Amino acid sequence: MLEETIRAKMSQKDILLMTHIVIGYPSFDDSLRVVESMVEAGVDLMELQIPFSEPIADGPVILHANQQALAAGSTVERCMEFGEQVSKRFDIPFLVMTYYNILFKYGVGRFAERLSAAGLQGAIVPDLPPEEAETYLAAMKANSLAPIFIYSPNTRSERMKLIDEVAEGLIYCVARKGVTGADTSFSAEFGDYLSRCRAATKLPLALGFGVKNAEDVEFLRGQVEIAVIGTQSIRVLEDEGIGAIKGFIEGLR
Amino acid sequence: MNDRGYYGQFGGAYIPEILVATFDELTLAYESAKADPTFWQEFEELMRTYSCRPTPITFAENLTRHFGGAQIYIKREDLNHTGAHKVNNVMGQGLLIKRMGKSRVIAETGAGQHGVATATMAAKFGLECTIYMGEVDVARQRPNVFWMERLGADVVPVTHGSRTLKDAINEAFRDWVTNMDTTHYALGTVCGPHPFPAMVSWLQSIIGKEARAQMLERTNRLPHRVYACVGGGSNAMGIFSGFFEDEVELIGVEAGGRGIDSGAHAARLASKDASLGVAQGYKTFFLQDDDGQMRHTHSVAAGLDYVGVSPILSHLHEQGRVRFESATDREVVDALALTVRKEGLIPALESSHAFVQAFKEAPELSSDDILLINQSGRGDKDIFTVADAFGDPKWEQFIRDKAEQYNA
Numbered sequence: 001m002l003e004e005t006i007r008a009k010m011s012q013k014d015i016l017l018m019t020h021i022v023i024g025y026p027s028f029d030d031s032l033r034v035v036e037s038m039v040e041a042g043v044d045l046m047e048l049q050i051p052f053s054e055p056i057a058d059g060p061v062i063l064h065a066n067q068q069a070l071a072a073g074s075t076v077e078r079c080m081e082f083g084e085q086v087s088k089r090f091d092i093p094f095l096v097m098t099y100y101n102i103l104f105k106y107g108v109g110r111f112a113e114r115l116s117a118a119g120l121q122g123a124i125v126p127d128l129p130p131e132e133a134e135t136y137l138a139a140m141k142a143n144s145l146a147p148i149f150i151y152s153p154n155t156r157s158e159r160m161k162l163i164d165e166v167a168e169g170l171i172y173c174v175a176r177k178g179v180t181g182a183d184t185s186f187s188a189e190f191g192d193y194l195s196r197c198r199a200a201t202k203l204p205l206a207l208g209f210g211v212k213n214a215e216d217v218e219f220l221r222g223q224v225e226i227a228v229i230g231t232q233s234i235r236v237l238e239d240e241g242i243g244a245i246k247g248f249i250e251g252l253r
Numbered sequence: 254m255n256d257r258g259y260y261g262q263f264g265g266a267y268i269p270e271i272l273v274a275t276f277d278e279l280t281l282a283y284e285s286a287k288a289d290p291t292f293w294q295e296f297e298e299l300m301r302t303y304s305c306r307p308t309p310i311t312f313a314e315n316l317t318r319h320f321g322g323a324q325i326y327i328k329r330e331d332l333n334h335t336g337a338h339k340v341n342n343v344m345g346q347g348l349l350i351k352r353m354g355k356s357r358v359i360a361e362t363g364a365g366q367h368g369v370a371t372a373t374m375a376a377k378f379g380l381e382c383t384i385y386m387g388e389v390d391v392a393r394q395r396p397n398v399f400w401m402e403r404l405g406a407d408v409v410p411v412t413h414g415s416r417t418l419k420d421a422i423n424e425a426f427r428d429w430v431t432n433m434d435t436t437h438y439a440l441g442t443v444c445g446p447h448p449f450p451a452m453v454s455w456l457q458s459i460i461g462k463e464a465r466a467q468m469l470e471r472t473n474r475l476p477h478r479v480y481a482c483v484g485g486g487s488n489a490m491g492i493f494s495g496f497f498e499d500e501v502e503l504i505g506v507e508a509g510g511r512g513i514d515s516g517a518h519a520a521r522l523a524s525k526d527a528s529l530g531v532a533q534g535y536k537t538f539f540l541q542d543d544d545g546q547m548r549h550t551h552s553v554a555a556g557l558d559y560v561g562v563s564p565i566l567s568h569l570h571e572q573g574r575v576r577f578e579s580a581t582d583r584e585v586v587d588a589l590a591l592t593v594r595k596e597g598l599i600p601a602l603e604s605s606h607a608f609v610q611a612f613k614e615a616p617e618l619s620s621d622d623i624l625l626i627n628q629s630g631r632g633d634k635d636i637f638t639v640a641d642a643f644g645d646p647k648w649e650q651f652i653r654d655k656a657e658q659y660n661a
């Protein structure tokens with residue numbers, strides 16, 4: 001279902017934008033206004049991160065947002081309610097991003113049912129490799145949700161194919177080594193990596209980590225289906241306020 | 254253990270995709286070292302000539318008389334170079350780093366013992382070195398920070414989360430996902446994703462191998478009970494592994510902090526407060542809330558102040574092979590004071606947890622019974638914390654005078 005939605009959108013645009021927020025940062029009200037601004041600015045898909053106290057794949061900006069959201073009282077249940085609220089109100093696909101312990105403690109089956117009931121379309125769980133994902137995959141399938149997996153530049157081609165066998169919706173291609181938030185130099189050798197990704201899967205490719213301005217999005221146009229803006233929109237929010245989000249997103253493509 | 258590093262339901266490797274290739278490389282290096290007898294020979298030789306191994310067993314005659322029950326023996330890991338068992342694991346991983354051809358090493362540290370050991374190994378082997386340490390621990394283990402820096406390491410205080418050991422581990426992982434081509438992460442305990450629990454247990458098993466042979470030689474028997482403190486669980490796994498096949502009771506002692514009822518502790522297996530979870534790359538018991546967010550822990554001993562525990566120990570706990578107890582901060586300081594006065598030994602605050610439990614049980618046993626305590630490290634590093642706990646007015650005056658000198 002997610003894949004079809006992406007393909008349908010691709011028939012109208014030559015690159016889609018996926019943005020990311022940490023639910024409850026800096027507050028639930030603000031998160032709602034950020035989603036609203038992003039949707040108005042034409043964002044095609046969104047990742048909603050349920051905060052976790054130990055986000056090992058995230059750099060300082062998103063780490064800080066996770067901790068602030070928790071300190072401000074974000075709970076998993078409130079995040080689910082938030083997901084339900086935005087997916088009812090806005091007509092774009094919403095995905096959940098979080099770490100595996102959140103699903104594990106909630107109960108993986110129950111978590112998937114709750115996502116589905118809330119109208120969310122898939123999940124990204126960066127610390128859950130396919131080898132550990134049996135229960136998760138079954139639960140996602142039973143609820144018609146897309147389990148989204150990750151490729152990285154040092155993922156060997158055979159492994160990419162293995163991941164493709166269990167992934168649905170899209171493949172999230174990490175642009176480089178490191179955590180979220182650092183700069184990425186989109187260079188020529190990047191082409192090799194993307195063609196390896198392309199050869200391993202027929203799913204749409206979303207590229208993230210370090211995508212932050214119109215120049216980066218322009219570079220990716222024609223190479224991947226989706227450009228992912230993560231940390232940069234949190235920076236805009238922190239430095240310039242919610243009012244600046246819409247203009248920032250509109251300026252990206 | 255199966256090949257994904259599960260011990261019963263505990264363990265595994267919950268790692269981000271970017272690190273999968275790095276873990277494959279490490280697992281290969283570990284397995285080939287384990288299969289190669291010259292590796293262990295080289296390791297033993299290095300530890301013999303660089304770190305005073307085999308460390309002796311000391312009969313604690315005065316403590317034995319004091320409690321009037323079981324005979325108390327102590328395995329002296331405090332006599333290692335750098336003052337704790339941590340160096341066993343670190344020198345072993347150093348040899349692996351040489352085999353893998355990497356030029357930089359990073360590590361987390363709580364008490365600073367693992368950090369000092371890693372910085373020492375880096376100096377000896379000519380590696381670049383960065384140590385991540387929670388800000389809270391930097392403040393309470395300053396002497397170790399000082400030595401790490403003298404040894405050439407870059408010590409990075411970690412300022413987020415609970416600013417203790419778990420946060421230092423997260424930060425080391427963040428470094429590693431960026432620099433894995435040149436860098437090895439020398440994790441300091443038997444936790445984290447496979448192969449770390451297996452690999453660190455293997456390197457620390459040098460303690461148990463020696464201890465078993467030494468007890469037989471010395472007493473003609475095996476001890477009835479063996480005690481070790483448990484932070485992540487590496488000194489415990491090290492000594493326990495010598496006795497798994499024997500009828501020897503194994504007791505792990507966790508940090509009871511201000512008491513289990515206070516909630517301010519780090520007792521994962523000895524209390525009912527922890528539950529099964531997945532964090533820091535592995536599945537085990539964590540002190541966490543119902544949503545799966547990690548809770549703050551507390552211990553007077555920085556090296557035991559940790560939310561998770563070895564998946565291998567969780568499994569041994571579930572099987573009933575290892576018994577878990579806890580010791581409070583107060584009990585620990587008292588046991589430390591008694592050991593210093595009676596035996597002239599200065600156990601680290603971490604190690605003193607094991608002494609507490611042995612002291613509770615010794616009087617109830619007969620003089621035929623033998624207890625063995627693992628003194629995982631020496632207490633010199635704890636001088637500031639211990640002086641505060643004793644409320645030593647002369648020490649306080651000394652610190653004031655010293656500060657005056659800097660102000661002058």
Ligand SMILES: Cc1ncc(COP(=O)(O)O)c(C=O)c1O
Binds near residue numbers: 338364487489557
């Ligand atoms: C002296 C000493 N003992 C014990 C520990 C706890 O670690 P583990 O449980 O891995 O032995 C530490 C950790 O820093 C330590 O320094």
